[in-house]
Amino acid sequence: MNPFYNFILKDNNLQNPLVVVDVGAAGGIEMPWLQYTDIANILCFGFEPFPPNFDALKLQNKVKYFPYAISNNVGEGAFWGNSTEGFLDLGNNNEKELDVRFKKIIVHIETLDNLCNEEVLPPIDIIKIDSEGHEVAVLEGAERQLEKHALFVKAEFSFRRNLGNSLDRIVDILRDKGFILFNFSCGYHNILNALGVGDALFLKNISSILSLPEEKEHIKIMVCKLISICLIINNINYAFFCLKESKKKCLFSSSEYNLLYDMITEICFAPALLQKSKIRFKLCKVLFLLCHLLGGVMHNQSTPKDNSLFKSNRLFFKSRFLRKRNSQYLEKIYKAYIEKTINH
Numbered sequence: 001m002n003p004f005y006n007f008i009l010k011d012n013n014l015q016n017p018l019v020v021v022d023v024g025a026a027g028g029i030e031m032p033w034l035q036y037t038d039i040a041n042i043l044c045f046g047f048e049p050f051p052p053n054f055d056a057l058k059l060q061n062k063v064k065y066f067p068y069a070i071s072n073n074v075g076e077g078a079f080w081g082n083s084t085e086g087f088l089d090l091g092n093n094n095e096k097e098l099d100v101r102f103k104k105i106i107v108h109i110e111t112l113d114n115l116c117n118e119e120v121l122p123p124i125d126i127i128k129i130d131s132e133g134h135e136v137a138v139l140e141g142a143e144r145q146l147e148k149h150a151l152f153v154k155a156e157f158s159f160r161r162n163l164g165n166s167l168d169r170i171v172d173i174l175r176d177k178g179f180i181l182f183n184f185s186c187g188y189h190n191i192l193n194a195l196g197v198g199d200a201l202f203l204k205n206i207s208s209i210l211s212l213p214e215e216k217e218h219i220k221i222m223v224c225k226l227i228s229i230c231l232i233i234n235n236i237n238y239a240f241f242c243l244k245e246s247k248k249k250c251l252f253s254s255s256e257y258n259l260l261y262d263m264i265t266e267i268c269f270a271p272a273l274l275q276k277s278k279i280r281f282k283l284c285k286v287l288f289l290l291c292h293l294l295g296g297v298m299h300n301q302s303t304p305k306d307n308s309l310f311k312s313n314r315l316f317f318k319s320r321f322l323r324k325r326n327s328q329y330l331e332k333i334y335k336a337y338i339e340k341t342i343n344h
Contacts, residue, residue, distance in 0.1 A: 003231035004040045006263045012224040017041040023070045024130035026053045049107040050081030068110045072140035079107040087132035111141030123149040130156045135165040146177040153202040178208025206242045220251045234311040240330045265327035
C-alpha cells in the first residue's frame, strides 16, 4: 500500500527521507523499497565488496553503492567471494576448500556507525543484512543507529547458536535496542529437509520511540516514518497500533490524527473481514495460501523470497464503505492487546 498519498506522511517524507541500507547487496536493493524511489523521497545505499558484483551494481542510478565490507570494526581484511555470495574471513575457514569456489581478496571494512559519524551516510531508518554468517558483527557495528534511528531490520539468520548469524544472538541485540521480532521465514536443508537458514523481520517498538529523550518534533518524524514503513510492508495492524499509542503523547493535532486514522482504517485485510463463518474462514485460508503460492514462496531455497515475510498485496484492498467495520476490527485488536499487557 502506498502511504505517500496521505499528505501528512508525504510532507514528512519530503522533508525527512527514508534511508535504506543494504549490507550484502549483490542482487541489488530489495523490493519493496526500490519501487517507491520514483514516487517518494527514499535514499538507498548498498554495500558489496566483491569487485565484479560491485561493478555491475554501480551502474544503477537510483542507488549509491560502496565497495566496503561491513562489520564491527574499521580496517582491512580478507574476503572470500564469487558471483552469488561472499563473506569476511574470520580465521576459521579451510582455505583449500574455499579456493575451489571462491576468490580471496583484501577489502576495506567499515561499520555503519562510523559511516554515519563521518557523514558518508545519513541516519539510517531501514537496514537489510545478508552477510553470510556475519550478521551479528554488522549489528554490533551499528549500535548507535539501532538505538537512535533505525526502525526496520531484516537479517539473515541461522538456528545454530555458534554461528555469527545465530537467531538467538540477533534477537538479543535487537531486543536490547527496542525492537520486536515480527516475522521470520525459513528455507530447508536440501538433504535432511530440516530447517536451515532464513530471514527475520524486526520493527522498532513504538514504546521505545515514545520514550526517547528527544524533542517532540523528532519523535513525530520517527512515528511518521514507522507508520509509512508498516504500510509499505502491509503491516496494517502495527501501523494502527503506532497511531493509537502516539495519541497518548499528543504528537498529532486532531485533524492530523483523524486523517491518518481514516487512511489506515480504509485499508482492509480481506481474510480479517471474512472470518464471520466457517465457510468464510475456509475461503480465507484458501485465499491466503493462493496468494503465497502466487507470490513465489519456495521452501527449498537457501533463503526465502522477500514476500514470504510480508503479507501479499493481493490480500488488501481500499474501501471507504468498509472503513467503519474495519476500524471496529482494528480497535478490537488494539483493546485486546492493551488489556493483555495490563493483566501481565
